Amino acid sequence: MDMIVFILTGAFATATPLLLAALGELVTEKSGVINLSVEGMMALAAAMGFATVYTTGSYLLAFAVAAGLAMLLSIVFAALVLIFSANQVASGLAAGILGLGLSALLGREYESFTLQAPSGLSVPNLSNIPVLGSILFEQDIVVYLTVTTGLCLMWIIQHSRAGLILRVVGEDPHIAHNLGFNVLRVRFLAILFGGFMAGLAGAYASTILTPIWSQGMILGRGWIALALVVFGTWRVLRVMIGAYLFGALLLADLAVQTLNLGIPSQVMTSMPYVMTIIVLAIVSRNALRIKLNAPVSLGQSYRPGQ
């Protein structure tokens, strides 16, 4: 029972970097662009976010620096796919490798350093409710902000004018162009938002969730975030649920390892990757559902006037 409450409570935090990055990627993909550099952006942000907290002690500054750097990297990606019309998959890999390299380079002086874990921001009174109280109201502020951002995005994408423009651009950039929208500008902003969110995700991972810096600490979570967008079939609410389930899974692995059931730790470490593959296969299996939900122009480059 304690174990279950522990997992249900902690899953919010382990899900947060996945969700932040996935929400950003969802918006990018809604505009018709797939950005595979999430892992690299998160790594770069995690390194500099950690360094900022370590040197200044300010979390706010750390998140700002991290988001800014990830956005810079997303601008490199945007330049490749929007100005140079380069292949989106290759460009994402390029920016991703650059991000991973820069993260190792900039983070090298902080290898294995730790930060003091920040004290959580629990909601007074409500957190005293048994079980549910501790699950829902003892999270840190970033968790609440992330969930709020998700709910806002859900409304923006479905019901606001900006969301409509985003969807039109992603469905058919030529029609969007004829309607008078600047396709490249919309895609640029969507990519930039993806960078911003991946930056926050990286900073959260390295400064709050596991306040230890080591090279490669993102551990494929950027890629899981990419898979989450497919799991959620480009729907915000489904992506949020998927992120929570994966957060619980990541935590369950840790929990099982502490139980000492004689399962090799490598088996448990592999579980999220195995689950990603299985869930991806199950969700993608329904080609019609993917087709109905995926932005039609996803992955195709667009040049005005063609």
Place this chain on the structure above:
Amino acid sequence: MIRYEFVPRAQPSTGALVIVPILTVALSILCGTALFYILDKPAGVAFYAFFIEPFLSNYTLSEIAIKAAPLILIAQGLAIGFRARVWNIGAEGQLTIGAICAGLIPITWPQSDNVLMLPAMILVGALTGMVWAAIAAALRTAFNASEIIVTLMLNAIAAQILVYLINGPLKDPRGFSFPQSVPFPDVALYPLLIEDSFLRANVSIYIVLALSLLAWIYVRHSFSGFRLLVSGLAPAAAHYAGFSSNRAVWISLLVGGAAAGLAGVGEISGPIGKLQPILSPAYGFAAIIVAFLGGLNPIGIVVAGFFMAVIYVGADGAVLSAGLPASAPIVFQGLILVFYLASHTLVNFELRRIGGTKGTA
């Protein structure tokens, strides 16, 4: 107001195809040197260590051959898929699985002097690399699951399998508790290019060059190679012509997996000589860059592979002589790919100056 715009060319420029890699390398070196300067490292010393020193001794030349072999081999396999727009990002995992399975042979018979051991390892390594990649091909063709994400996840899983095995069942009992297997017998190793020398270069580089020639023939002169290209460039046209896109996925991943698995054998039967936690300094990812820098062309890939090998060897030297951080070459690899993709635009587009007009973009 003067502005520039990319205007599509009627035909891809062949001149640009030659200029693009040169421009890419020049820009990357320029940017990399600026980076060394920012890092407060003497840029001249770093540049010298990176690009000149690797050519100055027999030892470094032999190391270039050692590192070029897996890079070229994997890149040739990946390029066949990339041309068909099948994105195998899992060469690192396929290399690992190929090495583990091939390694089981010498680990089982560590005292053997049977000369068939190396050929058997080559066969097993290529086949098991193929099987690991086939998982992604099967999931893509049967369930439409993105091969990018599946191959990437399989990398992480392969790495965990290796760590488990060399800490457990395959661990050398007399290895002073190091996580590694027993050392392989001589019959499990590629013959050295120069016997009884301290140079580690071995005959695998010849095998790789021969396979590169084969790749060139396949791409240039076979109908199968043509079909793959069409299904990548014009999926609709390929569909109407009856070229199956599933077939392209299978061929791309199987060839890529076999090449990566073979490269894995090259590592354990070459410079390493056993199984250990790290089998490759991310050759599987660097090969993606080699494939692009070589223009996805088998001949270009050979040149690009040697260039990337120089960077690897140069980086080792630069870490020592110029105090460069070990992660600098990864940054450099990222820069190369970014600049390559940007300058590759010149192949299909022309940069035109539009003076005085407001422009339409």
